[in-house]
Amino acid sequence: MSQPDWDKNTVAQVIESLKDKPGAMLPILHGIQDALGYIPKGSVPLIANALNVSRAEVHGVITFYHYFRDTPPGQHTIHVCRAESCQSMNGTGLEAHAKAKLGIDYHETTADGAFSLEPVYCLGNCGCSPAISVDGEVYGRVSPERFDEILDEVRAQA
Numbered sequence: 001m002s003q004p005d006w007d008k009n010t011v012a013q014v015i016e017s018l019k020d021k022p023g024a025m026l027p028i029l030h031g032i033q034d035a036l037g038y039i040p041k042g043s044v045p046l047i048a049n050a051l052n053v054s055r056a057e058v059h060g061v062i063t064f065y066h067y068f069r070d071t072p073p074g075q076h077t078i079h080v081c082r083a084e085s086c087q088s089m090n091g092t093g094l095e096a097h098a099k100a101k102l103g104i105d106y107h108e109t110t111a112d113g114a115f116s117l118e119p120v121y122c123l124g125n126c127g128c129s130p131a132i133s134v135d136g137e138v139y140g141r142v143s144p145e146r147f148d149e150i151l152d153e154v155r156a157q158a
Contacts, residue, residue, distance in 0.1 A: 006040040019050045025061055029068055038069040066107070066119065074109040074116040076154055078102075081131045083122040089129035097144035098132075101151070114155070 014031035018024050028047055032039050039062055048055045062068045080095050102110055102117055109116045125131040128140025132147065134154055142150070 006036055006042065008042075008046075010035050011040070011043045011046060015046060015050045025051055025053070025058065029062060029065075033068060037073045038071055041070055069107065069116075071107075071109060072113075075114050075158070076135050077116045077118060079118050079120040079123065079133045081121070081123045081125070081129070082119045083126070085126035086130040091130040094130045094132070094142055094144060094147060098147055101144075101148065114158075115151075 011032055014035060015028055018027045018031055021027055025047070028051075029039055032043060032047075044055050044058045044062070048058045051058075062070055078098065080098055081091060082095070083091075086094075098117060099105055102115055104110055104115075104117050106117055106119050120133070123131045123133055123138050125138050125140045130142055131138060131140045132142050132150070133139065134150060139146070139150055
């Protein structure tokens with residue numbers, strides 16, 4: 001699947017404003033993702049050239065850190081907590097249900113572009129495990145049935 005057009009000027013501005021900082025790669029990657037929602041594959045050569053590193057090095061950093069996306073996010077981002085407390089309260093069952101219900105794995109977006117699914121390693125809601133967040137709103141004690149209800153609520157608000 002090809003990526004949609006992305007704003008090369010925005011990428012160039014982020015790179016130019018940060019390239020001379022010590023350890024500039026991470027701030028550049030964060031800046032691009034903050035601006036566009038992801039790091040387009042086509043920006044890798046621009047970053048590599050500006051920092052005088054290989055494309056493989058840039059790609060390696062993007063793929064090493066789970067936070068970075070190289071595909072556009074969906075309209076809504078669902079984070080499933082994978083911390084110990086949530087795992088002990090059937091977080092793995094919730095995770096499996098979410099993946100099956102959405103038809104995607106972590107770091108993917110549904111075919112309709114509505115939802116992206118991401119792991120997170122603590123939402124600070126341990127007393128109400130398992131937890132998810134949708135677009136930054138945290139939900140606790142989420143069963144598979146409650147997950148489906150939350151999805152329906154989010155869809156109804158659109």
